[in-house]
Amino acid sequence: MTQTLGIALMGTGRMAHVYGPKxxxxxxxxLEVIYNPRISSAEKAAAQYGGRAMDDLDAVLSDPGVDAVIIATPTDTHVDYIERVARAGKPIYCEKPLDQTLERVEQAMTALKEHPVPFMLGFNRRFDPDNAALRNAVKTGEIGRLNMLMSWSREPAPPPIEYVRVSGGYFVDATIHDIDLLCWIAGERPVEVQAAGSCMFNEQIGAEGDFDMTMTTLKMPSGALVHINNSRACAYGFDQRLEAFGNDGMVQTLNHRDDNLVRWNNRRTAAREPLKHFFLERYDQSFYNALDEFHAAITEGRSPSATAQDGRAALAIALACARSAKEGRAVRPDSAFG
Incomplete structure (x- = not known):
């Protein structure tokens, strides 16, 4: 019989609306509680998904019906909430990234060390069935030695400029997801990064000192090369592909469509429906799978995957990429921050 855990969902923004249905x-x-310091927002979400609306965090954390907490609040609140929830002894699932600075991430890790509770970071792309299958093919030696690993991650349209200003920069905001995924697939982390960025779609983003298009290369200890291709705009939808190339072959993941049939007739050849619109549609199943992993880790008494250490490593690499793009040179992540 499946053990049921009462969940407090913290936050009522976009990601909370992803996790509520899951x-x-x-x-x-x-879903036991939906928390927001603004009770009206909590009440609105509770009316949609169920649970009790609450605006008193101490009351939430002392509630006997709350067995675990999902933090789906803005990034700059994550560390403070992690500290509070860890002190209360509740297991934590936290949206990524932990924070935008290594100093604050270290603060969260200290709290988790002092109050050891199960903790899982929401790197949901690990839990996408296609991505997991590609990783398994690499791990089982299907392509022999991994020589090159490549990802294409292009968003359909740039975000609002207000979001760009608080995003931490494109590498920390977007590339970090690819960094974690590809390091997880490769089973190693880079000894050197080389990155470049440009602004080709939105002049306002460039005026903020950020990029809307980047290319990143990670050199792994094994000698394998990892390439990440990011764009904040893409005319044909949400482009998400992976390719692993080895001395014995290659495996790829393909884009998702609502209709995957290939049609041939006297008017067209191989035309298909457009791509999935954005990450909420493309990675829908991955969010459920990630919560399933969180549930299993708690009920089976094992450490969750996608740890705080993984979050710190991905952030350190992303910050090194940002430094590389700014300075026009290769950067070693371990030596980038003194």
């Missing part, structure tokens, strides 16, 4: 769909999770 909690309700999981047989081992029960």
């Amino acid at each position: 909690i309700n769909a999981h047989p081992g999770l029960r």
